[in-house]
Amino acid sequence: MPTGGFRGVAFSLIPGLNTALHYQRAWLVPDLRAGIVLSFLLIPAGMGYAEASGLPAYTGLYATIVPLVVYAVFGPSRILVLGPDSALAPIIAASILPLALGNTERAIALAGLLGLMVGLTLLIAGLFRLGFVTDLLSKPIRVGYLNALALLVIISQIPKLLGFSIEAPGPIQGIGAIVQGAAAGSIVVGAMLLGLASLAVIVGLRFLLGGRIPGVLIAVVASIVVTAIFSLQNILPIVGAMPQGLPAPALGGLVWDDVVSLIGPALGIALIAFADTGVLSRTLAARRGDSVDGSQEMAGLGIANIGGGFFGGFPISASTSRTPVAEQAGARSQLTPVIGALIIVIFMLVAPGVTGYLPTATLGAVVIVAAASLLDVSGASRLWRIDKTDALLSIAAFLGVFLVGVLQGILVAIGLSLVAFVIRAWRPYRAELGRIPGVRGYHDRSRHPDADRVPGIVIVRFDAPLFFANGGIFDDYVRSMVRRAERESEAGGTPVHTVILAAEPITDIDTTAIDELLELDEYLASRGVTLVLAEVKGPVKDRLQAFGLGDRFSPERLAPTVGAAVDAASGELRDDIGGAI
Incomplete structure (x- = not known):
């Protein structure tokens, strides 16, 4: 095979190799800065979603570290951040806990098996070029999807910003719970002040200095320092210390019956994970002037799930909260998530207690600012001016994702897009x-x-x-x-x-x-x-x-x-x- 042909195939199979060979020196500082900022968000998110999945918190870090590194090599997106996700957590818990029967080690093994099965499903689908489904994700769908996700993420972080937590099945109920909590005096004043101060620092530095100084990093470090100096960790909700230990295989005690029992959940999780990842990847790529092959994205996500499942993790997808944080912090390439993963490993080995001084209110502020960057109000209004049908499709995607769920909302919007296409072809010019x-x-x-x-x-x-x-x-x-x-x-x-x-x-x-x-x-x-x-x-x-x-x-x-x-x-x-x- 000619050298050029071999390199073309290698770049196609291993996109990270192409990035490494064409890496620009100007990217290094932004990638380092973004990786440091990202690491402080990866830790609580991973641990929290692991617990929501019915697993020990440390497995969330394993499900973060390995997929980030694997996707950086095999994933086509230069900006996407993968990890445990809130949309997958309840499905994972419902799938493995009845089979684990209270045995934690068995639950971890079943979660790893589920990750492997999800990964294999996505990898096979990608190899068979089934990623064409992303072609059905038109601009109106993407605009509605991102606006809905941004609001969902913001609503979920407001309680953290105010220093308390809520339990709500949906965003409408969540808003009601926030109002009730505030009225009942659940707000922790110290946490709220730290959260609002973090918001002011992040937004203020961005507007005043054009992002030349990383406001997110300053806000995170300052919050840790203030908490440590005044011993606020005893009175404020904090992220908590990390566990010690590195990712390792944990698939013992499995039988074929376990594989059969998890086939259905694996297919469902694979569909949800790719729907979420495909929309986010394609939208962010378009915003950066890039393009992403849907089938390659599917395969990259599959390999990342296989890696995470094998090394003590569980199924993951693209993160709609951590990805915009990396983007806003200035990420330029896949090096950002790799740095984030390495920093987590270093802290786990050297200083696992550093996150014991990080207020959750500060992380809430970081996520709120990042999620707000996903809002595209001007894009929605432009659709309304140009094409009312496209605007209505965008509204349908927004309402579906916001009120029903990511997968259901996207499927509804795609169905309506096909109906609109038929209508236009039915009565063409x-x-x-x-x-x-x-x-x-x-x-x-x-x-x-x-x-x-x-x-x-x-x-x-x-x-x-x-x-x-x-x-x-x-x-x-x-x-x-x-x-x-x-x-x-x-x-x-x-x-x-x-x-x-x-x-x-x-x-x-x-x-x-x-x-x-x-x-x-x-x-x-x-x-x-x-x-x-x-x-x-x-x-x-x-x-x-x-x-x-x-x-x-x-x-x-x-x-x-x-x-x-x-x-x-x-x-x-x-x-x-x-x-x-």
């Missing part, structure tokens, strides 16, 4: 074309009143594939144009003898539309009118041949251009601007 003296080509008469019909000829254009839903509309439209032309010819004009279909926009035709085309042809023939198809695309010609219509629509009825069809029908050879030659 259609026009009668005419000739403007002195202007080349043939033009829409509804937009150009000075465009004249060629005597005896009706030229029509239908801007969509012909299929079962619009075949009748196409037939009715052509007939109505012919009848209108005939009424006008009764006043002294040339009788209609030819209908020319400008067929270039018609990219496909199905059996139902074929029948409609034949009925139209017979109707026109009964009135002494010849139907000519101009500029028919090759695949559509092939379909006509496959349906045995090669003799019916012989070469003389298939014109290479509209102009050639007009020349043949009128018996005159004209130049491109309508003059006879």
Whole structure:
């Protein structure tokens, strides 16, 4: 294999290799800074979601460290941060706890097995190029999705900012619980002051100094110092110290029955993880001017899950709270999550107690600012100005994700997108074309009143594939144009003898539309009118041949251009601007 070809394959299979070979020196400081900031968020998030999954807190760190490093090598996104996720935690707990029967070691082994099965599912799907589903995630869906996620994350962090916690099944209930907690006096004043001060530092430095000084890092370090000096760790909610020990395999005691029991949960988690990761990855890539291959993203996520599952972790996906923190902190490449993972390892070995002085209110402030950066209000308003249908799709995605759930909301929005596509193709734009003296080509008469019909000829254009839903509309439209032309010819004009279909926009035709085309042809023939198809695309010609219509629509009825069809029908050879030659 040529060297270039080998390198191309290597870069495709191992995107991190391409980043390493093309790494820019200017990225190093931003990546280091972002990695340090990110590490302080990775620790509490990992530990918290592990407990929510029914597992020991330290497994959340294992499920963070290994996937971050693996994805940095095999994942296509340069900014995505992977780790334990709130959407997966309840499914993981419901899947493994009934099988573990109170045995913690067995629960850890089952969680690792579940991670392996999720990873294998995603890897196989990626190898079979099933990542095309991300093509269904249109801009309106992505805008609605991110706006909903931003609000969900902000709502979830407000209690931490105020120094208390809530239990609520959804965001509406969460807002109610926050109001009730505040009214009941649950706010911890010291935590709230630290949280608001952290918000002020992060936002203030960004606006005043344009982000040249890392406000997030300053806020985190200052909060730790203040907490340690004044011994606030005894009166404020804090992250807590990290456990000691490094990731290691923990898959003992498993049997085949466990694999069978986890097949269903593994498929469901794989679908949710990729839906969440695919939308976030593609949206962030678009914002940075990059592109991400959906199948490669699926495979990279799969390998990361395999790594985490093998080394004592559990299923993970992209993080909608930690990724924007890395982005806002200035991350430039996959080195940022690697640095974050290495810092966690160092702290676990050298100073596991440092996070025992980190207030959760400060982390809440960090996440709120990062989540706010995901909000795209201007994008939503722009959609409303440009296309009301796209705006409604965006609103549907927002409401679905916000009120029902990430996967359900995305699926609803994709379904509505397909319905909108069918509606647009069902009643597409259609026009009668005419000739403007002195202007080349043939033009829409509804937009150009000075465009004249060629005597005896009706030229029509239908801007969509012909299929079962619009075949009748196409037939009715052509007939109505012919009848209108005939009424006008009764006043002294040339009788209609030819209908020319400008067929270039018609990219496909199905059996139902074929029948409609034949009925139209017979109707026109009964009135002494010849139907000519101009500029028919090759695949559509092939379909006509496959349906045995090669003799019916012989070469003389298939014109290479509209102009050639007009020349043949009128018996005159004209130049491109309508003059006879």
